[in-house]
Amino acid sequence: MRLNLETLGRGEPLVLLHGWGMNSAVWGGFAERLAENRRVIQIDLPGHGDSPFAEKRSLREWADACLAVAPERAVWIGWSLGAQVALQVALDQPERVQKLISLAGTPRFVQGESWPHAMADKTLGQFATSLKQDHRKTLERFLALQVRGSDEARATLRALKARLMEKPDPQPTALESGLSLLKNVDLREDLAALQMPTLWLYGERDTLVPAAAADLLLAMLPQAEVHRISAAAHAPFLSHQDETLALIETFLERSSEQ
Numbered sequence: 001m002r003l004n005l006e007t008l009g010r011g012e013p014l015v016l017l018h019g020w021g022m023n024s025a026v027w028g029g030f031a032e033r034l035a036e037n038r039r040v041i042q043i044d045l046p047g048h049g050d051s052p053f054a055e056k057r058s059l060r061e062w063a064d065a066c067l068a069v070a071p072e073r074a075v076w077i078g079w080s081l082g083a084q085v086a087l088q089v090a091l092d093q094p095e096r097v098q099k100l101i102s103l104a105g106t107p108r109f110v111q112g113e114s115w116p117h118a119m120a121d122k123t124l125g126q127f128a129t130s131l132k133q134d135h136r137k138t139l140e141r142f143l144a145l146q147v148r149g150s151d152e153a154r155a156t157l158r159a160l161k162a163r164l165m166e167k168p169d170p171q172p173t174a175l176e177s178g179l180s181l182l183k184n185v186d187l188r189e190d191l192a193a194l195q196m197p198t199l200w201l202y203g204e205r206d207t208l209v210p211a212a213a214a215d216l217l218l219a220m221l222p223q224a225e226v227h228r229i230s231a232a233a234h235a236p237f238l239s240h241q242d243e244t245l246a247l248i249e250t251f252l253e254r255s256s257e258q
Contacts, residue, residue, distance in 0.1 A: 003069050004050035005043045009035030013074035016042045017066065017082030019104075020178040021139045023049030025166040028159070030237045033245055043069060045082065047174020049167040057177055059185050063088040067096060075252065079103040080209070080234065081178055084185055090198075091190050100198045101248060104209045104234045107187035107217070117212040121183070128179050135172045149205030150233035152240070159238055191221045199225045199251040201244060203232030225251060 006024055008031055016034075018026050024042035034040050043066055047053025062085050070076075070089075075098050078086030083105020090097040111118045130138045143160055147153040198221065202211040211228045218226055227247050229236045237244045 001046070001052050001054040001065060003043055003046065003052075003065050005041055005069050008032060008040045008042070009038055011038040013039045013041060013071040015066070015070050015074045015076045015086075016040060017076070017078040017085050018042075018045060018048070019080030019082050020182060021048070021142055021170055021175060022079075022160075023164060023167040023170070025049065025163045026160065027237070028163050030241055030245070033241075034248075038075075039071075041070060041074070044167070045085065045174075045178075047171040047177070049170070053171045053174040053177075055173070055177075057180070059084060059088045059181050060092065062181070063092060067093060070096070072096065073098055075099045075101065077101040077103065077248070078105055079237065080105060081182060084109075084181065084187070087187055090196065091187070091193060094193075094195060097196055099196055099252065100194070101251070102198070102200045103237055103244070104203060104206055105200065106209045106213055107191055107220075108185065109182040109209070112186070115188070115213075115216065117210040117216060119182075119208055124179065124183050128176070128183075131172070131175055131179065135175055136169070139170075139175075145208055146234040147239065148207050148233055150203065150235075150239045151231040152238075153233065156233075156235055156239040160235065188220060191217075194221060197225070197251070198223075199227075199248065201236060201247060202226070202228050203234055203236045203239075204228050204230045205232060206234045208234045 024044050031040050044051035076086040083102040090100045110121045147156045204211050214226045232240045
């Protein structure tokens, strides 16, 4: 299984990984602006967009599939589920990851012991149930949650829907596998192994990955750089593109000097 990728620009390589139920088209103008100074590689996750799905069930298998088509060494940026995949890549093959940037990402998506700032397990279970009944309606509901609370909710939702229509619907089996990852993956104990510079960006009004998780993250990874974007929800790179880009560019410039 070889994942689909699209490349923009020239220079230092940067890999972009989208979230659950999405595809690489969601990056749109954000990827184009990043590509002004570097080579941007946008990968469709397994069973999403134009990528095939071969019953890959573990996060490590998803990470390996991305590594198979990625440059030997690059900056990795992941959003939501894509952030978990990028984190697994950084843990498994740190020599391949120059810097790691997490957009609305978390080492654990569901609530658990000592981890209250996350999605309720019941809510994720409801998504899994409705997915079996009508995956398109489930995706629409999930899209609405992506932007809930943002000052730019309506405009961001329109942009999300328009961009996702540029590619095929995700495969239902891939959606089921992705939801299982969101429900079961817990990388908290592995965070201390990260040695490369990391940047974690949260939306202050994110209802899927609450910004309060940032404090818990810093307790486990004190060397991380963390920022909260006010008035943003789960997709700050769409609703607050200028601020998100500025934080990323500053991080990349500063970490290159270290």
